[in-house]
């Protein structure tokens with residue numbers, strides 16, 4: 001997840017900077033997220049809050065469902081970012097708020113219950129070295145770039161993959177040494193896409209959620225409905241039709257028409273996704289109201305679309321899945337779809 005975190009930070013910084021400079025069209029940005037001069041600290045706060053929230057929910061889903069995921073890895077559960085990945089406009093605020101420096105990885109979030117939190121990591125910690133190997137701060141200044149942070153995170157992830165890693169950490173008030181014992185989690189990246197479109201998707205290796213959709217979710221339970229659905233595509237091994245082209249896409253659309261739009265892969269992902277969410281401790285009762293509210297405010301999902309039932313039909317189907325989950329819970333059985 002760490003490398004996805006840094007990528008999304010860059011995407012935010014880069015997209016917002018381009019809009020602010022008015023030299024690159026940015027059709028994906030809605031008026032609500034168009035930068036205004038002087039609001040950089042507010043934008044940074046909004047983006048990092050959303051980022052932290054997505055990372056917290058993604059960690060819980062990934063850990064709770066590791067035994068169902070086709071690929072697993074040893075994870076600290078944290079999200080890392082760097083000063084350099086931010087646009088020149090946001091960077092001074094990111095440095096001041098999070099104690100960042102150059103390409104060095106800083107802790108953006110150490111979710112409660114994660115190995116990073118158990119090791120004592122806090123937001124604002126800056127990683128200087130792992131297992132005696134110094135991480136590189138890179139060159140000072142320059143345009144937004146994530147390659148330096150990505151290289152540092154590769155060193156960190158390689159250390160975590162060995163089962164235990166000791167970090168030299170710069171913290172306000174003085175340096176500390178912390179040891180992380182990572183735990184198994186789904187080997188799956190979560191990326192927040194800067195977009196006004198209310199959507200989420202998966203490409204078999206990564207899970208994408210737009211900033212608009214993440215912001216639309218009113219609670220972590222609702223966010224878990226969305227992320228759980230996308231993780232379910234991964235668990236089920238679906239090659240999502242919307243990420244395929246040519247013949248594969250035609251086959252998928254044909255299959256959907258033959259099915260009368262009754263569900264197929266999407267219905268399965270809704271069902272399994274709600275189980276993944278419940279297994280991570282989120283409330284499955286959040287799903288149906290979420291879909292009804294989503295349908296009421298987004299015409300694209302109000303009626304059946306290629307591959308997807310209407311929001312109302314999905315809500316009704318999810319209520320049935322919720323009852324199924326509650327029955328299994330009461331019976332004390334395994335929460336398996």
Ligand SMILES: [Zn+2]
Pocket residue numbers: 229230233266269
């Ligand atoms: Zn889907």
